[in-house]
Amino acid sequence: MKKRLLGVIDATTYAEDLKDLTLHRSVAAIPFGGRYRLIDFILSNMVNSGIESVGIFPKYPFRSLMDHLGSGKNWDLNRKRDGLFFFPFSSDDKPNFGMNSFEHFAANIDFLNRSTQEYCLISDANTIFNMDFNPLLEWHMEQGCDISEVRRDGAPLNIFLVKTSLLLELIDSRDKTGNYCMRDVVTDIDSPYQVCYYPYEGFAVTVDSIDQYYFASMEILKPTIWGQLFLKERAILTKVKDEPPTHYSKSASVHNSMIANGASIEGIVENSIIARGVKIAKGAIVRNSIIMQKTQIGENSILDHVIVDKDVKVESGITLIGTKDAPKILQKGSIIKGACVNS
Amino acid sequence: MQKKKIVAMLLAGGQGSRLNSLTKDLAKPAVPFGGKYRIIDFPLSNCTNSGINTVGVLTQYQPLILNSYIGIGSAWDLDRKDGGVTVLPPYAASTEMKWYTGTASAIYQNLNYLHQYNPEYVLILSGDHIYKMNYELMLDHHIEKGADVTISVIPVPWEEANRFGILNTDEELRVIEFDEKPKEPKSNLASMGIYIFNWKVLEEYLEVDNDNSGSSHDFGKDILPLMLKDQKNLFAYPFKGYWKDVGTVQSLWEANMDLLDSSSELNLLDQSWRIYSVNPNQPPQYISKDATLTDSLVNEGCTIEGTVTRTVVFQGVSIERESVVTESVIMPDAVIGKGCIIEKAIISSGIKVPDGLVIRPKNNGEILLVSKETLEEMAIH
Numbered sequence: 216m217k218k219r220l221l222g223v224i225d226a227t228t229y230a231e232d233l234k235d236l237t238l239h240r241s242v243a244a245i246p247f248g249g250r251y252r253l254i255d256f257i258l259s260n261m262v263n264s265g266i267e268s269v270g271i272f273p274k275y276p277f278r279s280l281m282d283h284l285g286s287g288k289n290w291d292l293n294r295k296r297d298g299l300f301f302f303p304f305s306s307d308d309k310p311n312f313g314m315n316s317f318e319h320f321a322a323n324i325d326f327l328n329r330s331t332q333e334y335c336l337i338s339d340a341n342t343i344f345n346m347d348f349n350p351l352l353e354w355h356m357e358q359g360c361d362i363s364e365v366r367r368d369g370a371p372l373n374i375f376l377v378k379t380s381l382l383l384e385l386i387d388s389r390d391k392t393g394n395y396c397m398r399d400v401v402t403d404i405d406s407p408y409q410v411c412y413y414p415y416e417g418f419a420v421t422v423d424s425i426d427q428y429y430f431a432s433m434e435i436l437k438p439t440i441w442g443q444l445f446l447k448e449r450a451i452l453t454k455v456k457d458e459p460p461t462h463y464s465k466s467a468s469v470h471n472s473m474i475a476n477g478a479s480i481e482g483i484v485e486n487s488i489i490a491r492g493v494k495i496a497k498g499a500i501v502r503n504s505i506i507m508q509k510t511q512i513g514e515n516s517i518l519d520h521v522i523v524d525k526d527v528k529v530e531s532g533i534t535l536i537g538t539k540d541a542p543k544i545l546q547k548g549s550i551i552k553g554a555c556v557n558s
Numbered sequence: 559m560q561k562k563k564i565v566a567m568l569l570a571g572g573q574g575s576r577l578n579s580l581t582k583d584l585a586k587p588a589v590p591f592g593g594k595y596r597i598i599d600f601p602l603s604n605c606t607n608s609g610i611n612t613v614g615v616l617t618q619y620q621p622l623i624l625n626s627y628i629g630i631g632s633a634w635d636l637d638r639k640d641g642g643v644t645v646l647p648p649y650a651a652s653t654e655m656k657w658y659t660g661t662a663s664a665i666y667q668n669l670n671y672l673h674q675y676n677p678e679y680v681l682i683l684s685g686d687h688i689y690k691m692n693y694e695l696m697l698d699h700h701i702e703k704g705a706d707v708t709i710s711v712i713p714v715p716w717e718e719a720n721r722f723g724i725l726n727t728d729e730e731l732r733v734i735e736f737d738e739k740p741k742e743p744k745s746n747l748a749s750m751g752i753y754i755f756n757w758k759v760l761e762e763y764l765e766v767d768n769d770n771s772g773s774s775h776d777f778g779k780d781i782l783p784l785m786l787k788d789q790k791n792l793f794a795y796p797f798k799g800y801w802k803d804v805g806t807v808q809s810l811w812e813a814n815m816d817l818l819d820s821s822s823e824l825n826l827l828d829q830s831w832r833i834y835s836v837n838p839n840q841p842p843q844y845i846s847k848d849a850t851l852t853d854s855l856v857n858e859g860c861t862i863e864g865t866v867t868r869t870v871v872f873q874g875v876s877i878e879r880e881s882v883v884t885e886s887v888i889m890p891d892a893v894i895g896k897g898c899i900i901e902k903a904i905i906s907s908g909i910k911v912p913d914g915l916v917i918r919p920k921n922n923g924e925i926l927l928v929s930k931e932t933l934e935e936m937a938i939h
Contacts, residue, residue, distance in 0.1 A: 450840065460855040469845040
């Protein structure tokens with residue numbers, strides 16, 4: 216299976232409903248699961264499937280995504296041959312929405328022209344799953360399809376497998392056909408290509424709303440789900456941080472939660488996801504919540520159904536209550552002072 | 559090659575036989591520590607944090623895991639174009655096989671490594687201690703005193719002073735006497751086994767020592783006493799802070815327990831002096847709904863379902879339902895089955911403690927080291 220697949224990650228997805236989490240970052244860079252960003256799942260799946268060349272087509276703002284990916288070293292993609300390629304769009308007249316996918320690919324067509332891989336896997340960057348693409352490639356070749364699309368329970372996961380030569384053709388004819396992304400191609404009734412649907416049965420959630428984000432986060436607290444997602448032999452890789460182990464104090468009480476390294480827990484944590492470097496002070500209660508990197512929760516504060524972005528400081532004695540259907544969101548870097556009680 | 563101001567030589571060949579089964583297949587500097595680290599992470603991180611980017615690591619005893627752990631040094635930012643980390647194993651020369659017979663012989667046999675950098679100073683370190691130290695401040699002290707060699711020292715309890723190399727100094731910190739394990743110590747300043755030499759002086763004394771067939775080729779026993787006799791400038795550098803020799807099962811356990819004290823001077827959360835290590839890149843730890851977890855350190859990839867108190871848990875460990883683990887150290891990838899009781903123990907890497915087993919020292923103050931062999935013996939009895 217060596218070097219037969221090229222990876223293309225279309226990280227341009229924008230979801231209005233996720234805007235509270237994407238003020239400073241793209242959807243692909245949204246933190247998830249205490250230590251990951253959404254892009255880690257597709258990128259790790261590609262690497263774990265033996266893909267050694269991955270092109271990432273990001274959307275503005277991509278600073279945090281670039282910082283996260285670096286040279287690709289954490290995914291073993293800092294290679295002399297192939298490896299990780301990052302293609303920010305080169306047009307500055309469409310800063311908000313960028314170009315459509317094929318236009319974006321066309322602007323960097325050398326990447327595809329120069330690749331030696333016969334097949335190409337094209338995927339969005341916001342699905343949480345752990346999938347081996349080798350069986351998909353085998354299946355695709357056996358079926359003799361032009362385009363294979365991965366679906367779960369009939370719903371598309373925005374993952375497509377095509378011959379690299381066909382992708383070049385699709386990009387080339389985009390203005391003629393009016394098809395500007397893979398989704399356009401597979402939904403075009405005039406398309407001459409044979410499209411097959413590959414059923415994927417494992418856990419997969421595409422994060423395109425706060426609802427889905429919160430749902431996926433709570434799902435991974437179920438041992439049967441994290442058992443499917445975090446496999447030792449196909450590990451989800453991310454940027455490592457050199458954080459020390461997490462410290463639980465004498466007053467800590469933690470139940471049904473995932474906690475990343477470098478955290479310091481002195482309060483009560485239940486049904487929650489706590490990211491790297493988070494501090495939860497004595498007497499604080501965090502329930503059904505997602506606390507992102509380096510956030511501090513002050514003494515005797517109570518958080519229930521809250522999504523707290525990075526670097527937030529919740530001062531002492533503050534109560535913040537959201538609901539399952541409408542979790543409260545605290546934006547990156549905010550400071551929550553006493554005046555906000557029950558707001 | 560660019561001339562280097564200072565090059566570090568890290569002696570990592572030690573067997574650490576007092577750590578018993580922990581060092582059966584592992585050099586002492588590679589012994590796991592603190593839920594995430596190996597002992598050698600401390601001197602290597604100290605080098606990086608002190609701005610020393612050229613480090614020779616001398617390995618000899620059971621080097622496989624240690625060598626692959628060090629790799630090209632990228633975990634400590636020591637993968638450099640010029641310098642960086644170099645693993646220096648003993649080698650066969652045209653005339654003889656050259657095993658490292660003592661600390662000084664190990665450096666002597668790698669004089670060529672030092673020649674290629676031709677540094678002004680050489681820092682000698684050992685891979686046996688847990689501490690955070692800025693070697694740059696020690697170098698400043700060395701230069702200020704106009705020393706030929708500076709020996710880092712720390713006060714130890716008087717009753718333990720006879721276990722160490724003890725230095726007697728004058729008010730200016732000039733070393734006037736060096737007693738290796740004295741019966742009646744005149745001072746409680748113990749050598750930490752950290753030396754800064756002027757390179758030319760080191761070279762000269764290593765040559766002299768090598769020609770002396772009566773020498774045990776050891777810095778503490780041979781080189782330093784000879785330099786003192788020759789009235790060279792030996793100075794002490796008093797170190798303040800946490801420093802612990804983790805050469806025994808007891809002291810290794812104690813040093814792990816020290817980390818649970820949030821006022822520990824060995825603050826691992828300190829961003830300005832990070833202790834780097836090879837990150838396992840495992841998922842966050844999962845604490846189940848039935849777990850009780852207090853006063854402990856837990857690393858990535860663990861699953862905690864039992865009751866855990868005053869315990870250091872390394873990556874990839876599972877502690878299953880109804881087990882009670884107290885005052886223990888659980889090394890990487892060990893599995894504690896259901897309903898076990900574990901007290902004051904060090905559980906070795908990768909072993910599976912069967913359901914319902916009770917591990918508890920018979921004598922007060924004893925720490926049990928549990929290896930695969932221990933478990934097999936327990937199964938027989």
